[in-house]
Amino acid sequence: MTKLIDIQHVSKSFGSLNVLRDISLSIPAGEIYGLLGPSGSGKTTLVKIMMGLEQADSGAVWMNGVKMPSLQAMTSIGYMAQSDALYNELTAKENLDFFASLYGLKGKRKKERIESVMETVDLLDHLHKPVHLYSGxxxxxLSLAIALLHEPSLLILDEPTVGIDPLxxxxxxxxxxxxxxxxxxxxVTTHVMDEAERCDRLGLIRDGSLLANDSPENMKTHHQASSIEEVFLMLGGKAHAN
Structure with missing residues:
Protein backbone atom coordinates (compact mmCIF):
# COMPACT_ATOMS: atom_id res chain seq x y z
CA MET A 1 0.00 0.00 0.00
CA THR A 2 1.40 3.39 -1.07
CA LYS A 3 2.41 5.71 1.77
CA LEU A 4 0.98 9.13 0.97
CA ILE A 5 2.29 10.58 4.24
CA ASP A 6 5.42 9.21 5.88
CA ILE A 7 6.56 10.77 9.16
CA GLN A 8 9.82 9.40 10.54
CA HIS A 9 11.26 10.08 14.02
CA VAL A 10 10.08 13.69 14.26
CA SER A 11 11.00 15.54 17.45
CA LYS A 12 10.56 19.20 18.33
CA SER A 13 11.34 21.31 21.39
CA PHE A 14 10.75 24.95 22.22
CA GLY A 15 13.44 25.77 24.75
CA SER A 16 13.23 23.17 27.51
CA LEU A 17 9.70 22.10 26.48
CA ASN A 18 9.59 18.84 24.49
CA VAL A 19 6.55 19.32 22.21
CA LEU A 20 7.03 16.23 20.01
CA ARG A 21 8.94 13.11 21.04
CA ASP A 22 10.14 10.80 18.24
CA ILE A 23 6.87 10.65 16.27
CA SER A 24 6.72 8.06 13.46
CA LEU A 25 3.62 7.15 11.47
CA SER A 26 2.61 6.49 7.88
CA ILE A 27 -0.71 7.01 6.12
CA PRO A 28 -1.75 5.24 2.91
CA ALA A 29 -3.75 6.87 0.13
CA GLY A 30 -7.54 6.91 0.46
CA GLU A 31 -7.73 6.87 4.27
CA ILE A 32 -9.16 9.18 6.89
CA TYR A 33 -6.49 9.38 9.59
CA GLY A 34 -7.27 11.15 12.85
CA LEU A 35 -4.79 12.54 15.35
CA LEU A 36 -6.57 12.76 18.69
CA GLY A 37 -5.25 14.64 21.68
CA PRO A 38 -6.03 17.43 24.14
CA SER A 39 -4.96 21.04 23.61
CA GLY A 40 -1.19 21.36 24.01
CA SER A 41 -0.50 17.72 23.11
CA GLY A 42 1.55 18.60 20.01
CA LYS A 43 -1.04 18.12 17.25
CA THR A 44 -0.72 21.58 15.68
CA THR A 45 3.08 21.55 15.89
CA LEU A 46 3.15 18.25 13.99
CA VAL A 47 0.80 19.64 11.33
CA LYS A 48 2.98 22.74 10.94
CA ILE A 49 6.07 20.54 10.49
CA MET A 50 4.19 18.46 7.90
CA MET A 51 3.33 21.65 6.00
CA GLY A 52 6.85 23.09 6.28
CA LEU A 53 5.71 25.94 8.54
CA GLU A 54 7.90 24.71 11.42
CA GLN A 55 11.23 22.92 11.25
CA ALA A 56 11.70 19.69 13.17
CA ASP A 57 14.74 19.35 15.44
CA SER A 58 15.18 15.83 14.07
CA GLY A 59 13.37 13.46 11.74
CA ALA A 60 11.67 14.10 8.41
CA VAL A 61 8.30 14.15 6.63
CA TRP A 62 7.58 12.89 3.11
CA MET A 63 4.36 13.66 1.20
CA ASN A 64 3.74 11.37 -1.79
CA GLY A 65 7.43 10.48 -1.83
CA VAL A 66 8.59 14.12 -1.76
CA LYS A 67 10.48 15.38 1.28
CA MET A 68 8.85 18.38 2.90
CA PRO A 69 8.91 21.31 2.69
CA SER A 70 8.25 21.25 -1.06
CA LEU A 71 6.30 23.67 -3.26
CA GLN A 72 5.72 20.82 -5.70
CA ALA A 73 3.97 18.73 -3.03
CA MET A 74 1.92 21.71 -1.79
CA THR A 75 -0.04 21.95 -5.06
CA SER A 76 -1.86 18.68 -4.26
CA ILE A 77 -2.56 19.53 -0.59
CA GLY A 78 -5.57 21.34 0.87
CA TYR A 79 -4.59 22.84 4.24
CA MET A 80 -6.85 24.24 6.92
CA ALA A 81 -5.00 25.80 9.85
CA GLN A 82 -6.32 25.96 13.40
CA SER A 83 -6.60 29.76 13.10
CA ASP A 84 -8.51 31.13 10.11
CA ALA A 85 -6.32 32.78 7.45
CA LEU A 86 -9.01 35.00 5.93
CA TYR A 87 -9.21 38.58 4.68
CA ASN A 88 -11.91 39.98 6.95
CA GLU A 89 -12.46 43.18 4.95
CA LEU A 90 -13.30 41.15 1.80
CA THR A 91 -16.44 39.16 1.03
CA ALA A 92 -16.37 35.37 1.11
CA LYS A 93 -16.43 35.32 -2.70
CA GLU A 94 -13.49 37.72 -2.89
CA ASN A 95 -11.55 35.46 -0.50
CA LEU A 96 -12.39 32.44 -2.64
CA ASP A 97 -11.46 34.31 -5.85
CA PHE A 98 -8.06 35.13 -4.36
CA PHE A 99 -7.28 31.56 -3.35
CA ALA A 100 -8.67 30.22 -6.64
CA SER A 101 -6.16 32.41 -8.50
CA LEU A 102 -3.32 30.91 -6.40
CA TYR A 103 -4.48 27.44 -7.45
CA GLY A 104 -4.80 28.45 -11.11
CA LEU A 105 -8.60 28.09 -11.26
CA LYS A 106 -10.26 30.29 -13.88
CA GLY A 107 -13.54 31.04 -15.64
CA LYS A 108 -16.37 28.51 -15.56
CA ARG A 109 -14.35 25.98 -13.58
CA LYS A 110 -13.60 28.54 -10.85
CA LYS A 111 -17.27 29.54 -10.62
CA GLU A 112 -18.36 25.88 -10.36
CA ARG A 113 -15.83 25.08 -7.64
CA ILE A 114 -16.70 28.16 -5.56
CA GLU A 115 -20.41 27.31 -5.65
CA SER A 116 -19.73 23.63 -4.93
CA VAL A 117 -17.52 24.17 -1.87
CA MET A 118 -19.80 26.85 -0.43
CA GLU A 119 -22.73 24.48 -0.79
CA THR A 120 -20.72 21.76 0.95
CA VAL A 121 -20.21 23.99 4.01
CA ASP A 122 -23.74 25.43 3.83
CA LEU A 123 -22.62 29.02 3.14
CA LEU A 124 -23.81 29.57 -0.42
CA ASP A 125 -26.42 32.10 0.76
CA HIS A 126 -23.62 34.10 2.43
CA LEU A 127 -21.24 34.16 -0.54
CA HIS A 128 -21.32 37.95 -0.95
CA LYS A 129 -21.25 38.82 2.76
CA PRO A 130 -18.09 40.50 4.15
CA VAL A 131 -16.14 38.03 6.27
CA HIS A 132 -16.03 40.41 9.25
CA LEU A 133 -19.81 39.83 9.55
CA TYR A 134 -19.32 36.06 9.76
CA SER A 135 -19.55 34.25 13.10
CA GLY A 136 -16.59 32.20 14.31
CA LEU A 142 -15.23 29.19 4.91
CA SER A 143 -11.66 28.08 5.72
CA LEU A 144 -12.72 24.50 5.01
CA ALA A 145 -14.30 25.59 1.71
CA ILE A 146 -10.99 27.22 0.69
CA ALA A 147 -9.07 24.02 1.55
CA LEU A 148 -11.44 22.03 -0.71
CA LEU A 149 -11.40 24.53 -3.57
CA HIS A 150 -8.75 22.97 -5.85
CA GLU A 151 -9.90 19.35 -5.26
CA PRO A 152 -6.65 18.28 -3.58
CA SER A 153 -5.71 14.61 -3.33
CA LEU A 154 -4.67 15.20 0.30
CA LEU A 155 -6.46 17.28 2.93
CA ILE A 156 -4.66 18.31 6.13
CA LEU A 157 -7.18 19.78 8.54
CA ASP A 158 -6.25 21.09 11.99
CA GLU A 159 -9.36 20.88 14.21
CA PRO A 160 -11.69 21.80 11.30
CA THR A 161 -14.98 21.55 13.21
CA VAL A 162 -14.19 23.73 16.26
CA GLY A 163 -17.10 26.13 16.83
CA ILE A 164 -19.40 24.36 14.36
CA ASP A 165 -22.82 23.18 15.51
CA PRO A 166 -23.35 19.40 15.87
CA LEU A 167 -25.73 19.01 12.91
CA VAL A 188 -7.48 15.51 10.57
CA THR A 189 -6.62 16.58 14.12
CA THR A 190 -9.35 16.64 16.73
CA HIS A 191 -10.01 16.52 20.46
CA VAL A 192 -13.62 15.36 19.89
CA MET A 193 -14.10 11.68 20.72
CA ASP A 194 -17.05 10.98 18.40
CA GLU A 195 -15.04 12.37 15.46
CA ALA A 196 -12.18 10.05 16.37
CA GLU A 197 -14.53 7.07 16.08
CA ARG A 198 -15.27 8.03 12.45
CA CYS A 199 -11.64 7.72 11.32
CA ASP A 200 -10.22 4.66 9.56
CA ARG A 201 -7.13 4.84 11.74
CA LEU A 202 -6.22 6.93 14.71
CA GLY A 203 -3.15 8.21 16.48
CA LEU A 204 -3.52 9.06 20.17
CA ILE A 205 -1.09 11.80 21.21
CA ARG A 206 -0.45 13.21 24.67
CA ASP A 207 2.40 15.39 25.94
CA GLY A 208 4.13 15.03 22.56
CA SER A 209 4.21 11.21 22.58
CA LEU A 210 2.24 8.89 20.30
CA LEU A 211 0.48 6.51 22.69
CA ALA A 212 -1.25 4.34 20.08
CA ASN A 213 -1.68 4.09 16.31
CA ASP A 214 -4.37 1.73 15.00
CA SER A 215 -8.00 1.55 13.90
CA PRO A 216 -10.53 2.67 16.54
CA GLU A 217 -12.04 -0.84 16.64
CA ASN A 218 -8.68 -2.54 17.14
CA MET A 219 -7.81 -0.10 19.92
CA LYS A 220 -11.08 -0.78 21.75
CA THR A 221 -10.72 -4.55 21.33
CA HIS A 222 -7.08 -4.59 22.44
CA HIS A 223 -7.77 -2.56 25.57
CA GLN A 224 -11.20 -4.16 26.25
CA ALA A 225 -12.78 -0.71 26.17
CA SER A 226 -16.24 0.40 25.07
CA SER A 227 -15.11 3.72 23.60
CA ILE A 228 -12.04 5.56 22.30
CA GLU A 229 -12.39 7.96 25.23
CA GLU A 230 -11.94 5.02 27.60
CA VAL A 231 -8.83 3.87 25.67
CA PHE A 232 -7.39 7.37 25.74
CA LEU A 233 -7.92 7.75 29.48
CA MET A 234 -6.33 4.35 30.12
CA LEU A 235 -3.26 5.09 27.97
CA GLY A 236 -2.99 8.66 29.22
CA GLY A 237 -2.98 7.46 32.81
CA LYS A 238 -0.19 4.98 32.04
CA ALA A 239 1.83 7.69 30.29
CA HIS A 240 1.65 9.89 33.39
CA ALA A 241 2.54 6.96 35.66
CA ASN A 242 5.76 6.25 33.72
Missing amino acids: GMKRR LRQQIWQQFQQLKQQGTTIF
Whole structure:
Protein backbone atom coordinates (compact mmCIF):
# COMPACT_ATOMS: atom_id res chain seq x y z
CA MET A 1 0.00 0.00 0.00
CA THR A 2 1.40 3.39 -1.07
CA LYS A 3 2.41 5.71 1.77
CA LEU A 4 0.98 9.13 0.97
CA ILE A 5 2.29 10.58 4.24
CA ASP A 6 5.42 9.21 5.88
CA ILE A 7 6.56 10.77 9.16
CA GLN A 8 9.82 9.40 10.54
CA HIS A 9 11.26 10.08 14.02
CA VAL A 10 10.08 13.69 14.26
CA SER A 11 11.00 15.54 17.45
CA LYS A 12 10.56 19.20 18.33
CA SER A 13 11.34 21.31 21.39
CA PHE A 14 10.75 24.95 22.22
CA GLY A 15 13.44 25.77 24.75
CA SER A 16 13.23 23.17 27.51
CA LEU A 17 9.70 22.10 26.48
CA ASN A 18 9.59 18.84 24.49
CA VAL A 19 6.55 19.32 22.21
CA LEU A 20 7.03 16.23 20.01
CA ARG A 21 8.94 13.11 21.04
CA ASP A 22 10.14 10.80 18.24
CA ILE A 23 6.87 10.65 16.27
CA SER A 24 6.72 8.06 13.46
CA LEU A 25 3.62 7.15 11.47
CA SER A 26 2.61 6.49 7.88
CA ILE A 27 -0.71 7.01 6.12
CA PRO A 28 -1.75 5.24 2.91
CA ALA A 29 -3.75 6.87 0.13
CA GLY A 30 -7.54 6.91 0.46
CA GLU A 31 -7.73 6.87 4.27
CA ILE A 32 -9.16 9.18 6.89
CA TYR A 33 -6.49 9.38 9.59
CA GLY A 34 -7.27 11.15 12.85
CA LEU A 35 -4.79 12.54 15.35
CA LEU A 36 -6.57 12.76 18.69
CA GLY A 37 -5.25 14.64 21.68
CA PRO A 38 -6.03 17.43 24.14
CA SER A 39 -4.96 21.04 23.61
CA GLY A 40 -1.19 21.36 24.01
CA SER A 41 -0.50 17.72 23.11
CA GLY A 42 1.55 18.60 20.01
CA LYS A 43 -1.04 18.12 17.25
CA THR A 44 -0.72 21.58 15.68
CA THR A 45 3.08 21.55 15.89
CA LEU A 46 3.15 18.25 13.99
CA VAL A 47 0.80 19.64 11.33
CA LYS A 48 2.98 22.74 10.94
CA ILE A 49 6.07 20.54 10.49
CA MET A 50 4.19 18.46 7.90
CA MET A 51 3.33 21.65 6.00
CA GLY A 52 6.85 23.09 6.28
CA LEU A 53 5.71 25.94 8.54
CA GLU A 54 7.90 24.71 11.42
CA GLN A 55 11.23 22.92 11.25
CA ALA A 56 11.70 19.69 13.17
CA ASP A 57 14.74 19.35 15.44
CA SER A 58 15.18 15.83 14.07
CA GLY A 59 13.37 13.46 11.74
CA ALA A 60 11.67 14.10 8.41
CA VAL A 61 8.30 14.15 6.63
CA TRP A 62 7.58 12.89 3.11
CA MET A 63 4.36 13.66 1.20
CA ASN A 64 3.74 11.37 -1.79
CA GLY A 65 7.43 10.48 -1.83
CA VAL A 66 8.59 14.12 -1.76
CA LYS A 67 10.48 15.38 1.28
CA MET A 68 8.85 18.38 2.90
CA PRO A 69 8.91 21.31 2.69
CA SER A 70 8.25 21.25 -1.06
CA LEU A 71 6.30 23.67 -3.26
CA GLN A 72 5.72 20.82 -5.70
CA ALA A 73 3.97 18.73 -3.03
CA MET A 74 1.92 21.71 -1.79
CA THR A 75 -0.04 21.95 -5.06
CA SER A 76 -1.86 18.68 -4.26
CA ILE A 77 -2.56 19.53 -0.59
CA GLY A 78 -5.57 21.34 0.87
CA TYR A 79 -4.59 22.84 4.24
CA MET A 80 -6.85 24.24 6.92
CA ALA A 81 -5.00 25.80 9.85
CA GLN A 82 -6.32 25.96 13.40
CA SER A 83 -6.60 29.76 13.10
CA ASP A 84 -8.51 31.13 10.11
CA ALA A 85 -6.32 32.78 7.45
CA LEU A 86 -9.01 35.00 5.93
CA TYR A 87 -9.21 38.58 4.68
CA ASN A 88 -11.91 39.98 6.95
CA GLU A 89 -12.46 43.18 4.95
CA LEU A 90 -13.30 41.15 1.80
CA THR A 91 -16.44 39.16 1.03
CA ALA A 92 -16.37 35.37 1.11
CA LYS A 93 -16.43 35.32 -2.70
CA GLU A 94 -13.49 37.72 -2.89
CA ASN A 95 -11.55 35.46 -0.50
CA LEU A 96 -12.39 32.44 -2.64
CA ASP A 97 -11.46 34.31 -5.85
CA PHE A 98 -8.06 35.13 -4.36
CA PHE A 99 -7.28 31.56 -3.35
CA ALA A 100 -8.67 30.22 -6.64
CA SER A 101 -6.16 32.41 -8.50
CA LEU A 102 -3.32 30.91 -6.40
CA TYR A 103 -4.48 27.44 -7.45
CA GLY A 104 -4.80 28.45 -11.11
CA LEU A 105 -8.60 28.09 -11.26
CA LYS A 106 -10.26 30.29 -13.88
CA GLY A 107 -13.54 31.04 -15.64
CA LYS A 108 -16.37 28.51 -15.56
CA ARG A 109 -14.35 25.98 -13.58
CA LYS A 110 -13.60 28.54 -10.85
CA LYS A 111 -17.27 29.54 -10.62
CA GLU A 112 -18.36 25.88 -10.36
CA ARG A 113 -15.83 25.08 -7.64
CA ILE A 114 -16.70 28.16 -5.56
CA GLU A 115 -20.41 27.31 -5.65
CA SER A 116 -19.73 23.63 -4.93
CA VAL A 117 -17.52 24.17 -1.87
CA MET A 118 -19.80 26.85 -0.43
CA GLU A 119 -22.73 24.48 -0.79
CA THR A 120 -20.72 21.76 0.95
CA VAL A 121 -20.21 23.99 4.01
CA ASP A 122 -23.74 25.43 3.83
CA LEU A 123 -22.62 29.02 3.14
CA LEU A 124 -23.81 29.57 -0.42
CA ASP A 125 -26.42 32.10 0.76
CA HIS A 126 -23.62 34.10 2.43
CA LEU A 127 -21.24 34.16 -0.54
CA HIS A 128 -21.32 37.95 -0.95
CA LYS A 129 -21.25 38.82 2.76
CA PRO A 130 -18.09 40.50 4.15
CA VAL A 131 -16.14 38.03 6.27
CA HIS A 132 -16.03 40.41 9.25
CA LEU A 133 -19.81 39.83 9.55
CA TYR A 134 -19.32 36.06 9.76
CA SER A 135 -19.55 34.25 13.10
CA GLY A 136 -16.59 32.20 14.31
CA GLY A 137 -18.24 28.98 13.11
CA MET A 138 -18.95 30.48 9.68
CA LYS A 139 -15.28 31.48 9.36
CA ARG A 140 -14.22 27.90 10.12
CA ARG A 141 -16.57 26.66 7.41
CA LEU A 142 -15.23 29.19 4.91
CA SER A 143 -11.66 28.08 5.72
CA LEU A 144 -12.72 24.50 5.01
CA ALA A 145 -14.30 25.59 1.71
CA ILE A 146 -10.99 27.22 0.69
CA ALA A 147 -9.07 24.02 1.55
CA LEU A 148 -11.44 22.03 -0.71
CA LEU A 149 -11.40 24.53 -3.57
CA HIS A 150 -8.75 22.97 -5.85
CA GLU A 151 -9.90 19.35 -5.26
CA PRO A 152 -6.65 18.28 -3.58
CA SER A 153 -5.71 14.61 -3.33
CA LEU A 154 -4.67 15.20 0.30
CA LEU A 155 -6.46 17.28 2.93
CA ILE A 156 -4.66 18.31 6.13
CA LEU A 157 -7.18 19.78 8.54
CA ASP A 158 -6.25 21.09 11.99
CA GLU A 159 -9.36 20.88 14.21
CA PRO A 160 -11.69 21.80 11.30
CA THR A 161 -14.98 21.55 13.21
CA VAL A 162 -14.19 23.73 16.26
CA GLY A 163 -17.10 26.13 16.83
CA ILE A 164 -19.40 24.36 14.36
CA ASP A 165 -22.82 23.18 15.51
CA PRO A 166 -23.35 19.40 15.87
CA LEU A 167 -25.73 19.01 12.91
CA LEU A 168 -23.41 20.73 10.46
CA ARG A 169 -20.44 18.89 11.96
CA GLN A 170 -22.19 15.63 11.09
CA GLN A 171 -22.82 16.86 7.53
CA ILE A 172 -19.16 17.84 7.13
CA TRP A 173 -18.02 14.40 8.26
CA GLN A 174 -20.42 12.83 5.75
CA GLN A 175 -18.69 14.97 3.12
CA PHE A 176 -15.30 13.70 4.35
CA GLN A 177 -16.53 10.14 3.79
CA GLN A 178 -17.66 11.03 0.26
CA LEU A 179 -14.29 12.62 -0.49
CA LYS A 180 -12.59 9.46 0.77
CA GLN A 181 -14.74 7.36 -1.58
CA GLN A 182 -13.51 9.59 -4.42
CA GLY A 183 -9.90 8.84 -3.47
CA THR A 184 -9.03 11.82 -1.25
CA THR A 185 -6.76 11.16 1.71
CA ILE A 186 -7.65 13.12 4.85
CA PHE A 187 -5.42 13.84 7.86
CA VAL A 188 -7.48 15.51 10.57
CA THR A 189 -6.62 16.58 14.12
CA THR A 190 -9.35 16.64 16.73
CA HIS A 191 -10.01 16.52 20.46
CA VAL A 192 -13.62 15.36 19.89
CA MET A 193 -14.10 11.68 20.72
CA ASP A 194 -17.05 10.98 18.40
CA GLU A 195 -15.04 12.37 15.46
CA ALA A 196 -12.18 10.05 16.37
CA GLU A 197 -14.53 7.07 16.08
CA ARG A 198 -15.27 8.03 12.45
CA CYS A 199 -11.64 7.72 11.32
CA ASP A 200 -10.22 4.66 9.56
CA ARG A 201 -7.13 4.84 11.74
CA LEU A 202 -6.22 6.93 14.71
CA GLY A 203 -3.15 8.21 16.48
CA LEU A 204 -3.52 9.06 20.17
CA ILE A 205 -1.09 11.80 21.21
CA ARG A 206 -0.45 13.21 24.67
CA ASP A 207 2.40 15.39 25.94
CA GLY A 208 4.13 15.03 22.56
CA SER A 209 4.21 11.21 22.58
CA LEU A 210 2.24 8.89 20.30
CA LEU A 211 0.48 6.51 22.69
CA ALA A 212 -1.25 4.34 20.08
CA ASN A 213 -1.68 4.09 16.31
CA ASP A 214 -4.37 1.73 15.00
CA SER A 215 -8.00 1.55 13.90
CA PRO A 216 -10.53 2.67 16.54
CA GLU A 217 -12.04 -0.84 16.64
CA ASN A 218 -8.68 -2.54 17.14
CA MET A 219 -7.81 -0.10 19.92
CA LYS A 220 -11.08 -0.78 21.75
CA THR A 221 -10.72 -4.55 21.33
CA HIS A 222 -7.08 -4.59 22.44
CA HIS A 223 -7.77 -2.56 25.57
CA GLN A 224 -11.20 -4.16 26.25
CA ALA A 225 -12.78 -0.71 26.17
CA SER A 226 -16.24 0.40 25.07
CA SER A 227 -15.11 3.72 23.60
CA ILE A 228 -12.04 5.56 22.30
CA GLU A 229 -12.39 7.96 25.23
CA GLU A 230 -11.94 5.02 27.60
CA VAL A 231 -8.83 3.87 25.67
CA PHE A 232 -7.39 7.37 25.74
CA LEU A 233 -7.92 7.75 29.48
CA MET A 234 -6.33 4.35 30.12
CA LEU A 235 -3.26 5.09 27.97
CA GLY A 236 -2.99 8.66 29.22
CA GLY A 237 -2.98 7.46 32.81
CA LYS A 238 -0.19 4.98 32.04
CA ALA A 239 1.83 7.69 30.29
CA HIS A 240 1.65 9.89 33.39
CA ALA A 241 2.54 6.96 35.66
CA ASN A 242 5.76 6.25 33.72
